[in-house]
Amino acid sequence: MLIFLILLVMAGLTYFVSNFSPESINFRRTQQGQEALTQAREALIGYVLRYREVQYAQGQPGQMYGYLPLPDLGTTRNNNTGCLVEGCDAANFAGNAPNATVIGRLPWNTLGIEPLRDRHGECLWYAVSGSHQRIQQAVPMNWDSISHLDVVVANDTAALASALAGAHDRPVAVIFSPGPPLPGQDRAAAGGDDVTRCGGNYDAANYLDPATATALGGVTNYLAGTNKASAVTDPNTPKALSLQGRVFDSGGNFLPNACQGGNCDLVANDVGLSLTGDMLFGAIRKNAYFRADINSILDRMTFCLRDQVAAGGFAPAAIGGFTPPIDKSAGRIPDNACYDATQNPLGYYDHYKEMIFVAKPNSGNFTVNADANCAGVLLFASQRSNAQQRVTAVQRNTLSNYLEGSNLVNFAGVGTAFGSVGGPVVFDRTPPQSLEQDIARCIATGATFSTVESPTLTAEGFGQLVAYDPGTRILTLGREDVTTGAGASAGALFGCAWFAESRRLDDGFRTYFRFQFKNVGGTVGANGFVFTVADALKNNLLVCGAAGSHLGYSGDNGSTPKIAFPKIGIEFDQSRNAGFSENADPTLSGRNDPCGALGGGTAGFPSHSAITYWSHEAVNAVDTVTLPDFDDNVHGFPTVGSLAGPRLPPRSHADPATETGIKCVNLRGQPAATDDSRLYHVRVEVTPTRNVNASAELSNTSLRTQVWMEWDPTLTGQLDAIRNTTRPMSLLYPAYAATPTLSDTATLYDVQEAACVSGVCPAGQACGTDGMCYRPALDRIQLGFTGSQRTQDQQVEIYDFFTTWLP
Structure with missing residues (x-):
């Protein structure tokens, strides 16, 4: 019996020691760091899903889903009257401007969570694209809004290369695990700011890499200005960020993860997790309030246009480079006070009008969803398919980047049938609807x-x-x-x-x-x-x-x-x-x-x-x-x-x-x-x-x-x-x-x-x-x-x- 107990204790000690080996400890820390990044991303998505309702409650009606909080830039710099302590988003801080991309600490207080830390105990950092920040708002805000951020990777060459297939794949925000300090980075408290929970200071270059601005081929995970926290950016020359963790300089070439030999300098160790526009709007589309808003604006437009037809007609807005076929007038929806941004759902028109198309026959009626008594058709183009691109002006004026099937064929060419038998006429979650499903609405004959x-x-x-x-x-x-x-x-x-x-x-x-x-x-x-x-x-x-x-x-x-x-x-x-x-x-x-x-x-x-x-x-x-x-x-x-x-x-x-x-x-x-x-x-x-x-x-x-x-x-x-x-x-x-x-x-x-x-x-x-x-x-x-x-x-x-x- 005694021998059995000794063997049992030895087995337990062996298991205990093996689970505290350097490899297992490192694995667990890495896992915890990744979990913190994921939790931060989920908190940002949750913020976006609540944004319109929270802003309404604070006296700001008409705010759109899709805008993200600013980072925490420190209590001496944040200009957030409703949140004055550590972990609050910076709001309209001095130096903020339209299209300003901003980098700082994750605003955990604003997100309603505790401070999240990486595997080395550092609080997470966060970058938001100038296209999606909540204060200096870019318009339009929808699933086609192009981010100002790019993701680049080391691949054993002298320059980091973009890891993304196209502009629609760009992150609208990045959460950073800054890792341990590199030589030249000073993470001591600088005084002035409240750093009770996270410690250190708010200079981005002391946390995000490289420590020397030129050490990563000109790529930096920080910007300019005070604490290197902000800069005006644009979608045509996006700000490049390195998210892959350790990057080594080996004789002028950059290697990811590991480097052998003596000619190896660690120049970056930031790990980042992206939040893309497609991820963001994938979650937003599951929000019943968002879908109700889209369907409400489509209802309002359809019945306003119906009355306009009954009162004498409407003229579709021209699409650059597109000539309507001889049997119809066709274009994007024209501006009108009946359904503009001042009508409920407030704000939506300015942000989604680009993907709404209308047509009316020069004689007779259209057939829409098998209804042959339609004086016109309204088409909501919905989200993109994998083949559709809506980045450049030319792409945004190309019908095939918005419409599909018979809607495309008969809108661009001679034809009078749109939609399909039974619809759909309602914008729904995916699934059951495909991401790019057109919503066809009959603009019926007669007044409403x-x-x-x-x-x-x-x-x-x-x-x-x-x-x-x-x-x-x-x-x-x-x-x-x-x-x-x-x-x-x-x-x-x-x-x-x-x-x-x-x-x-x-x-x-x-x-x-x-x-x-x-x-x-x-x-x-x-x-x-x-x-x-x-x-x-x-x-x-x-x-x-x-x-x-x-x-x-x-x-x-x-x-x-x-x-x-x-x-x-x-x-x-x-x-x-x-x-x-x-x-x-x-x-x-x-x-x-x-x-x-x-x-x-x-x-x-x-x-x-x-x-x-x-x-x-x-x-x-x-x-x-x-x-x-x-x-x-x-x-x-x-x-x-x-x-x-x-x-x-x-x-x-x-x-x-x-x-x-x-x-x-x-x-x-x-x-x-x-x-x-x-x-x-x-x-x-x-x-x-x-x-x-x-x-x-x-x-x-x-x-x-x-x-x-x-x-x-x-x-x-x-x-x-x-x-x-x-x-x-x-x-x-x-x-x-x-x-x-x-x-x-x-x-x-x-x-x-x-x-x-x-x-x-x-x-x-x-x-x-x-x-x-x-x-x-x-x-x-x-x-x-x-x-x-x-x-x-x-x-x-x-x-x-x-x-x-x-x-």
């Missing part, structure tokens, strides 16, 4: 809003209560002198407008618009309008509701199809129709409206805003409903206990004092009754959550609807957040997000369709225990506005409508 008019008003010689001007992009609901008092039929006073493209609800949407009730005939009117979310599988662009207190949302007008449930309405109601009553005259129907100075109202004005649904689906004795199509905007319906069974329609709120889905809002003329109303900014967020049940008829969607309304122009932070639909309000303005004007979470049961066939239903549907097929409510939606009039003139103007869809 399709109006639903009242045929009776036309027959009676009146103008319509709905109009959309694609030139100004203003939607108008209501019209002066079209009332019952002017002789118009009460039931004919309705009008609707639908956004001309339906979309899948998927993960929800965020919508923004402004509106104002205009003074016409001495008043802002006594009706209102509804922003409507309708089930596109049960409705179309021809539907509209009834006149009067139905606001074009509820009821059947007898001329057009009604707006079928399921649906959601955001109601802006000018008047108080107290109590509930059914009446053949739509001007007399009571809606259980709250608010108002008379009749027990709770405010000194009669107007309110509310979230509505569709109330009763059938006759109901408890609520005395005999016309279930006509109670969709009755507040408080269906009342609690009026219905039995699990598949109940959602209840609209009725009491502003106790319920969150309805609120008294002054929509009247301000400051006097004879003035226009306030200009209201509105943001609507709709967020679905699926609840699947084993019994398909009990599956449902929990739908959270939040609405923010603001009119005060001094509340700039709130208004900026309301307008920016690319981010959730909870991220943009957390405190304001907690107090929406309206909010409600409703349960929408799946819609019953046809009977199951042998227990099977069409794709997207499930067979219930009752033998019927069911699909999610609002699975595909159409957005629009509905309005009406009755005894008083009314005119509401709606501006700047935009929606961010969440795939």
Whole structure:
């Protein structure tokens, strides 16, 4: 037993000693050094992925993904008012300038990490290209931005040679492991700067090599100026850096890693790790917010161009050296205030317009993604393939460096077909999309809003209560002198407008618009309008509701199809129709409206805003409903206990004092009754959550609807957040997000369709225990506005409508 224990101890000692051999210790140190470099690179990528949101929170909206922090140049030189200690980035230090490449210590404090050290205990250093530094920003910033840095290597010749295949392979940043000091390098503290954590000093030449500027064939891992930390650079003559570790001078030739014989001088030992633009944007493309921004700007451009076509046309911007084929006008997207950098997503246009191409036929239509009703096409060229180069002006004006397949063939030559059957129309992560996948968007014929008019008003010689001007992009609901008092039929006073493209609800949407009730005939009117979310599988662009207190949302007008449930309405109601009553005259129907100075109202004005649904689906004795199509905007319906069974329609709120889905809002003329109303900014967020049940008829969607309304122009932070639909309000303005004007979470049961066939239903549907097929409510939606009039003139103007869809 004793012998066994002795042998066991000897084996353990042997293992312990072998693991502390010089070779194993050196290997472990090398591994730790490489891990530190990798961790630093990951921290830089993390900084970039958070950059736009962090800058927004600090009052700098519109900052682009891709910009990198400055190095830490020392507390006596950094000019970072928000970070004054060791490890902070230098910000706009004295001497910074456009295109300035900067080298210093890794700004670990700014990155939110601890100081990282190399295998010899030195804190890491860091170089950022003048093309990508965050303060003196180069434009554009995208995946084609060319770095000012080159990587060179020793290969047993008298000069170091570039290790890169082309300009797109250059690093936008390099993290350095400085290694032990070489003769001539002084790493003692110089005084003045806070070096509590990293020690030493901030002179780059004391850490990065060579110690003698001419010792590496003119290549240095430092620059000029104070502490050799910065210099203006450019992409045409990039700054060469040596990253391969030990380099020896042997008789005028430079050897990597090792050198035999007596004629060997170690002139460099820096180890560097590159962060390339492709690495950076590979990570950025995985960011859902970035993809939402790209898709939002493509949406905005597509619909702006659609309206421009409807208003008379647009002219593509010329491409140098390119003559469009005889059948079309073609070029890059032209500048326009409708989608420029001042529009959300802020800033993107200036940075990505170079890769957006548009064309329109000289006659007829294009076919885009199998849609033959396209007045034009918008092509987003996306990232480069391995064969594409976008470095020189000539390359950037060469279509084949941007477009592929039929998009290239038919854009550059005669042809009318673009994209492919089914798309894609959405910029997505890679995979599933290939890196260079073109995104083709149809610029459809007709304006972005399709109006639903009242045929009776036309027959009676009146103008319509709905109009959309694609030139100004203003939607108008209501019209002066079209009332019952002017002789118009009460039931004919309705009008609707639908956004001309339906979309899948998927993960929800965020919508923004402004509106104002205009003074016409001495008043802002006594009706209102509804922003409507309708089930596109049960409705179309021809539907509209009834006149009067139905606001074009509820009821059947007898001329057009009604707006079928399921649906959601955001109601802006000018008047108080107290109590509930059914009446053949739509001007007399009571809606259980709250608010108002008379009749027990709770405010000194009669107007309110509310979230509505569709109330009763059938006759109901408890609520005395005999016309279930006509109670969709009755507040408080269906009342609690009026219905039995699990598949109940959602209840609209009725009491502003106790319920969150309805609120008294002054929509009247301000400051006097004879003035226009306030200009209201509105943001609507709709967020679905699926609840699947084993019994398909009990599956449902929990739908959270939040609405923010603001009119005060001094509340700039709130208004900026309301307008920016690319981010959730909870991220943009957390405190304001907690107090929406309206909010409600409703349960929408799946819609019953046809009977199951042998227990099977069409794709997207499930067979219930009752033998019927069911699909999610609002699975595909159409957005629009509905309005009406009755005894008083009314005119509401709606501006700047935009929606961010969440795939």
